[in-house]
Amino acid sequence: METLHFLLGGFAVALSPANLMVAATGAFIGTIVGMLPGLGPINGVAILMPLAFALKLPPETALILLAAVYMGCEYGGRISSILLNVPGDAGAIMTALDGHPMAKKGLAGVALSISAWSSFVGSLIATIGIVLFAPLLARWALAFGPAEYFALMCFAFACITGLMGDAPVKAALAAMIGLSLSTVGLDSNSGVYRFTGGNVHLSDGIQFIVVVIGVFSVSEILLMLEQHHSSSGLIQVSGRKLFNLKELALTWPGTLRSAVVGFVVGVLPGAGATIASAMTYSMEKRMAGPDGHFGDGDIRGVTAPEAANNASAAGSFVPMLTLGVPGSGTTAVMVGALSLYNITPGPALFTQNPALVWGLIASLFIANVMLLVINIPMVGVFTKVLRLPNWTLVPGILAVSAVGVYSVHATTFDLMLMSGLGVAGYLLRKQGMPMAPLILGFVLGDLMEQNLRRALSITNGELGILVESPISIGLWIGAAAMVIVPPLMRLRAHRKVAAAAA
Amino acid sequence: MSDRILGAACLLAGAGMAWAAHDYAAPISYEPVGPRAFPLLLAALMALAGGWLIARPGPQGFGLGREHYRSIGLAMAAVFAYAALFETLGFPLATAVMALPIGMAFGGSWKQSLAAGVAMGLALYLMFDKLLDVVLPTGLLSFVLGGR
Structure with a gap:
């Protein structure tokens, strides 16, 4: 009941004209960013975050904008998957497998509309999931002390490195780099300047915006140089624009299943939209059995991953809002955005700043409806953007990124640092290093150090406190499992393949 | 550039961090853990990961076209x-x-x-x-x- 009361309060915040307009703008921009190959939710949120701050939007409005962009990206990725066979963002890779064959058969309109619908269902179910579970988790997390928080952050890093696929050492290294970058500047406890080299510009630390823009915008531009996409293969949308009832009935159970799975995967730190969509695609493929023609334009192969990637995007708000520990790169950027406003997300936020939390949750519902409305009839507008040549698009991205960085401190130093971090990020990414752990490290660095020091202050330096409470012991065990189990599973899979080949 | 170069760079960065951080000390200390511990911990872990990459580099090289x-x-x-x-x-x-x-x-x-x-x-x-x-x-x- 209490939840319902808060949710209504949230709707009052989200339905204010300014926030409605911001949500609509975010949804529109997000769809475009998600659709453009090479730019995903993390780039979109990174580029828009400094602008939200520079425009002096209040924190809840800024967060609504970023959340709408995030959801919009998960919608937009499917458009280029279906029409170009090039996923617009990582979560839409699976959508291309059946979406593009459908488009080739002349069913582009059907594929686009049913995937918009399943995106909507996925987001809706996941948002309901947030309403149901987030307050419970937040209440439980209020009991966390500094030692538990330190263990929780180690667990988040373990998840993001363990689940990040083939190079766990590189993911761990990325986290270390991010954590190290966060130690630059004045240490507030002791008054010591760390790693500044005497430079005044570094004395209050490296600006979060500079790191995010450098690593996700500048380096992305350099990466895009090697992966030129032309819009020549773009399939024209013709024929039937809307799915029919038979198609709806066929895909309905799979959409619901995938939404639930996507939400659960999204709540776990580290596992995001990419894993969720891949999991549900293979799940639906197995369940369909011999009467499915997956890979050849099966409509269920379009709806399942789309429902899952949207649900997981919404689900990833849960750890961010309730624990203050983001589980994905995109939510890490949002935590950084809140820190610009001196707001630290965490369980206390639910009681201290209900307008922010519930306003965000309510606006997820609203942005979702808006996205459905703009994505079904307005698909033609978006495909026009796909024809925009890269020689206008890329300089535009760089210019807007520079404006964002410049708007914070108005120094050339920050712009140069952005360029340097961009080039460094590019080289590291070329080397196969994921950037999400880096940004997570940078966002959590200060919090992690503070909690470690606070915990050890309680016992006057005795390390035992870190493994004292059952909660921290559980988290440490979970972290160890996350680091040990996935490599073992991969090893087993390798052996199986080798055995089958022999 | 191969994994070995990346590993060596990380080893160097870890050593540099440790060298820069070794004399960070609070003039007046209120707490058992000072400003030095966390950076040193990170430097050690970074060097460790760098050493790992040197010892066991991945198969793929630098894919720069x-x-x-x-x-x-x-x-x-x-x-x-x-x-x-x-x-x-x-x-x-x-x-x-x-x-x-x-x-x-x-x-x-x-x-x-x-x-x-x-x-x-x-x-x-x-x-x-x-x-x-x-x-x-x-x-x-x-x-x-x-x-x-």
Whole structure:
């Protein structure tokens, strides 16, 4: 009941004209960013975050904008998957497998509309999931002390490195780099300047915006140089624009299943939209059995991953809002955005700043409806953007990124640092290093150090406190499992393949 | 560049961090853990991971396409030049100058890239500075546009 009361309060915040307009703008921009190959939710949120701050939007409005962009990206990725066979963002890779064959058969309109619908269902179910579970988790997390928080952050890093696929050492290294970058500047406890080299510009630390823009915008531009996409293969949308009832009935159970799975995967730190969509695609493929023609334009192969990637995007708000520990790169950027406003997300936020939390949750519902409305009839507008040549698009991205960085401190130093971090990020990414752990490290660095020091202050330096409470012991065990189990599973899979080949 | 070079770089970075952090000490200490412990811990872990990469490098090398060397070098130089000239030339001019090499690296002709850059520089300046109140430098054009 209490939840319902808060949710209504949230709707009052989200339905204010300014926030409605911001949500609509975010949804529109997000769809475009998600659709453009090479730019995903993390780039979109990174580029828009400094602008939200520079425009002096209040924190809840800024967060609504970023959340709408995030959801919009998960919608937009499917458009280029279906029409170009090039996923617009990582979560839409699976959508291309059946979406593009459908488009080739002349069913582009059907594929686009049913995937918009399943995106909507996925987001809706996941948002309901947030309403149901987030307050419970937040209440439980209020009991966390500094030692538990330190263990929780180690667990988040373990998840993001363990689940990040083939190079766990590189993911761990990325986290270390991010954590190290966060130690630059004045240490507030002791008054010591760390790693500044005497430079005044570094004395209050490296600006979060500079790191995010450098690593996700500048380096992305350099990466895009090697992966030129032309819009020549773009399939024209013709024929039937809307799915029919038979198609709806066929895909309905799979959409619901995938939404639930996507939400659960999204709540776990580290596992995001990419894993969720891949999991549900293979799940639906197995369940369909011999009467499915997956890979050849099966409509269920379009709806399942789309429902899952949207649900997981919404689900990833849960750890961010309730624990203050983001589980994905995109939510890490949002935590950084809140820190610009001196707001630290965490369980206390639910009681201290209900307008922010519930306003965000309510606006997820609203942005979702808006996205459905703009994505079904307005698909033609978006495909026009796909024809925009890269020689206008890329300089535009760089210019807007520079404006964002410049708007914070108005120094050339920050712009140069952005360029340097961009080039460094590019080289590291070329080397196969994921950037999400880096940004997570940078966002959590200060919090992690503070909690470690606070915990050890309680016992006057005795390390035992870190493994004292059952909660921290559980988290440490979970972290160890996350680091040990996935490599073992991969090893087993390798052996199986080798055995089958022999 | 291979994993070994990355590993060696991390080893060096870890050593450098440890060297820089070794004499960080609070003048008056209120707590058992000072400003030195966390950076030293990170330096150790970074060196450890670097050592791991040297000992067990992954199979794939550096996938930088040689045919892209020139355009990537050009784009990197353009990014740095843009940052350096942002305030001196001012946003509209610097953007036009930046859009020429970047646009050409992405397959535009020099006319197209320059035209796009000029249009974008002016349009974004008007939108951000005049409409949205995000102050941008005008640099050389300050005699026309005002500001600095």
